Amino acid sequence: MQRNRELTGYSETEIQGRPIDQMIKLFSEQEEILPKTYCRGSFNKPVKVVGKEGKQTKVNLMTTQAEGTVQTNLSCILILHDLSKEEELEQMKLDFVSMASHELKTPLTNIIGYLSVFIEENRPKLTKEQAELLDRSLVSARQLQALVENLLSVNKIEREQMAVSVEQVDLNAVLDKAVEDLQNQAKLKNIILNYTKDATLPKVMADPLRLAEVINNLVANAISYTGAGGRVSVYSNSAPNEIVTTVEDTGVGIPAEAIPHLFNKFFRVSNTLQKGSKGTGLGLYISKSIIQKLNGRIWVESEPGKGSKFHFSLPIVQEATLNSNRFVSEAIQTGALNY
Numbered sequence: 001m002q003r004n005r006e007l008t009g010y011s012e013t014e015i016q017g018r019p020i021d022q023m024i025k026l027f028s029e030q031e032e033i034l035p036k037t038y039c040r041g042s043f044n045k046p047v048k049v050v051g052k053e054g055k056q057t058k059v060n061l062m063t064t065q066a067e068g069t070v071q072t073n074l075s076c077i078l079i080l081h082d083l084s085k086e087e088e089l090e091q092m093k094l095d096f097v098s099m100a101s102h103e104l105k106t107p108l109t110n111i112i113g114y115l116s117v118f119i120e121e122n123r124p125k126l127t128k129e130q131a132e133l134l135d136r137s138l139v140s141a142r143q144l145q146a147l148v149e150n151l152l153s154v155n156k157i158e159r160e161q162m163a164v165s166v167e168q169v170d171l172n173a174v175l176d177k178a179v180e181d182l183q184n185q186a187k188l189k190n191i192i193l194n195y196t197k198d199a200t201l202p203k204v205m206a207d208p209l210r211l212a213e214v215i216n217n218l219v220a221n222a223i224s225y226t227g228a229g230g231r232v233s234v235y236s237n238s239a240p241n242e243i244v245t246t247v248e249d250t251g252v253g254i255p256a257e258a259i260p261h262l263f264n265k266f267f268r269v270s271n272t273l274q275k276g277s278k279g280t281g282l283g284l285y286i287s288k289s290i291i292q293k294l295n296g297r298i299w300v301e302s303e304p305g306k307g308s309k310f311h312f313s314l315p316i317v318q319e320a321t322l323n324s325n326r327f328v329s330e331a332i333q334t335g336a337l338n339y
Ligand SMILES: Nc1ncnc2c1ncn2[C@@H]1O[C@H](COP(=O)(O)OP(=O)(O)OP(=O)(O)O)[C@@H](O)[C@H]1O
Pocket: 150, 217, 221, 222, 225, 249, 251, 252, 253, 254, 262, 267, 268, 269, 270, 272, 273, 278, 279, 280, 281, 282, 283, 284, 285, 308
């Protein structure tokens, strides 16, 4: 009963004989769940309990209908497992990862900076072997930097602190730039990377920097998991309320059993690992979190040995938003509104 007091704030005597929904409220992702939901059949998931005087605790809620009471609707059994210790540990883990990543960031930026300048200024004087060793050091330092950036992004996602600033975005311009940035990487692997521009595309609501991060992740993956001589194509199509962008490759493809796990943190397909590719399994997890924050969807179609198509959708700017912006800018021009 002590545990009960810790969880809900109520003592045993306060609770006895009173209907549960008058004592505590349960919330799943901000939405209240009622006894008619959690007492029908079995329920097993993390929820927030709001008890006496608004006391809040994270618990795992398991319910089952008490035997013989289905017809009479008499009672159901609730098991609340306190998750606050786990939450505390999770918080400590997040704090540690965040602190360690931030501490690594500055020295790494310095290493990359000094190394780049040194290589650039001394290349003519270096032997072939020395130049190769320094180039490899730079590649490794950049990989480490990408990992640190990914860990910081994951940390922000898990703390629900990933900020997105949504504005009207010209998708063509963002795609063009992101594809251009990866042309070199594609050329090094002898992969044809092309982007089909559609000048008629309406603008989308998105955060241009975060959107570029997603496209970069998807195109970098398409290049990594496609062999020499392959092709990567990027294109967009308009649907009634959204634009769907596709990154298509002719690469190794993804086995059907891996697809449900693909957007999970640290997930990598084992056959790709066997081919010696480097990666941390965070790119798709981060991309999915960003697209969801932008009110879009992300999904994949793939056939092992033939290639993959990664699609994501983004909401288009509605006519009402365009009209209201037009009204404001016309009003400013005519002097009706002073800014
Ligand atoms: N275009 C693709 N073709 C085949 N497999 C892919 C493709 N894109 C992703 N995958 C598989 O999905 C896994 C997860 O991709 P994700 O981008 O999240 O991580 P990663 O590329 O391994 O590492 P990083 O965090 O550096 O991006 C990859 O390891 C790979 O097995």
